[in-house]
Amino acid sequence: MSGWNIHLPATEYFELGLVQTQPEEAHKLLTFMNEMASQPRVAIDTETTGLVTWKDIPLYWSVAWPGKRATLHANMLQHFQAIFKQLKKDWIMANAKYDTHILANVGVNLAGRLVDTCVMHSLLYEDKPHGLKYMAQHLKGWTYGDFQDQFGKIGKLQSAEELIRRAEKENMSLLIEYAANDAWATWQVYEELRTQLQMAATHSLFRTTYPYIETLWDLFDKIEVPYTRVLWDMERAGIKVDRAHLERSEPEALQEIQRIEKDINHAVGFILNPKSPLQLRDYFFEKEGYPPIKWSKGGTTGVRNPSCDSMFLEHIAPKDEVARLVLKHREYSKLHGTYIKGLHDLLDPTDRIHTRFNQDVARTGRLSSATPNLQNVPRPENDKWGLRRAFIPEEGCEIIAVDYEQLEMRLLAAAALEPDMIGIFARGWDIHMGNAALMFNVPYEDLKSAKAIDKQVKSKQLPESAMTDYVHQCLEHRAAAKAIGFGLNYGMGAGKLGHSLNLSRADAQKKIDQYKATYPAVKQFFEEAVAETLRTGYSFTILGRRRNVIEIASHRKDERALGERIAINTQIQGSAADVCKMAQIHIANLDLVKHYGCRMLLQVHDELVFECPKENVKIAMEEIKELMEHPFSSDLAVHLAVDGGHGDSWGAAK
DNA sequence: TGTCCCGGCGCG
């Protein structure tokens, strides 16, 4: 306990048997409950049977507030219901959604605010871990025993529950102390982080905040705390999956994969595992003697190997049967392993699936989604088995999916106050055509009709001869503008752009120059983003979230360039995340569940997915769209357009 | 059996 100079109060312990048989214990409990009920903030933690949020239950729980720490048996939970139902209470937790799920699994619903110390920590130290043990050590200098060090490794052989059951018999006092330490550390860390957040001045990327945010504490208190509850509700609801769809697809996929494996072995003349990068390298570069076109990054070992990724395989595919087979194999085994089998393994008994939305992972302030990741489910055009159609509504409901149209580009135009780009959005133009029109001085109408002609030729409504040189040129202009529009947010260089457009590096550079000449305010915005990040060390988003970009001051040129790309991208990507986050909070406040039985289920960065009784789909969708378009108390210089659809599955809703 | 890293790839 080095450096720990705060008084550590004795741990109180309560369990049902004791308070029912011993009057003095019952009296102590009453005093304790009264004190707890009067606390505005209580740190709370659970020791559980496992990590599955919809299934596992608490075995012990612990609480802490100034001067007090206690561990309680799970059999005491029901006696505290009146306190758990208090509306005006902050529950301080490390990884708040998890404990809230575990408690809900035994009918304990925390009515107050869910205050997550991990999220607090992530606002200040986004490049550090946010686990409780780490925070206690780094913020308070307190190192205390890790669960697995003291009670044994959790694994296949022994579950968390078994370890706790054994500790109950063999070392109950250690168990009580351990549980209390977690709550105590959570409280200490909370107080420290609150002070630090209050002292951390910040500002909006837009120089005006909506709502008004002066410090990181404001950001946490006004935005992140209510957002935790929104995410918890989504995780809790889960989304229904068509189990039969997965079970139908599984053997199909397996069969396709095995057929391809056979073909590969036949074609190469020996057993080759197409999932092994090692064996593929040996085959293509040693045996077949292809020249590599790309090398891997090396990672920690620094070993750079020639790459057999899809870029290489596609490059040789026209003349190489094995490459074509490996590409197909990759496609199908990805779908099988990650989505068909992966999703099936995580269904709950009602065929719903519960992702975890992480609020403290992405350095830009975006969410991440895990176990399973529902933010990377394949789009229909890349998915033979149509997995988005396996996400279905409950009986009598439909799925609603609403997404922002070019959110990041709209925010770029609004942040840069680029009048011509703002004009394109104001006219409701296709942004890529609009960019192309201004960059290459071509009438917008020509670009529009070129796209229409292309479509008609492809569907055989027009002869091939309709594709004149000029039409081709117009299509190329739009493609170039599109690639630049997306690429520049990421700091894409001329080499990469040239590759994606089949142009020389010099020609690609010319296009980039044309873009920057067309939009001087955007050019200036990028330069200012870099300059400010260099000056302050931080990149700021619209809600005043900040990211420390250490790379930008590096003496290494490539690292500095990375820092510049991060500085630009964080402002745009992070602000887009802010927009969606605000919309979600507003939507939750509307209480669509109460009014329409409509539940928010998923967030995929710029898309929200709902489940809604059929008869209310129209009205609910209108209200959702309205709030998504106006996430802040005042509107931005660019209208935030959204597009929505509904249907009998996620796949059908778009 | 469990853990780590790597190459590769799904999404926005």
Added chain:
DNA sequence: AAAGCGCGCCGGGACA
């Protein structure tokens, strides 16, 4: 000389 941001998950392979 080269320079694409942000995530999470799978299987292979090395190692304890």
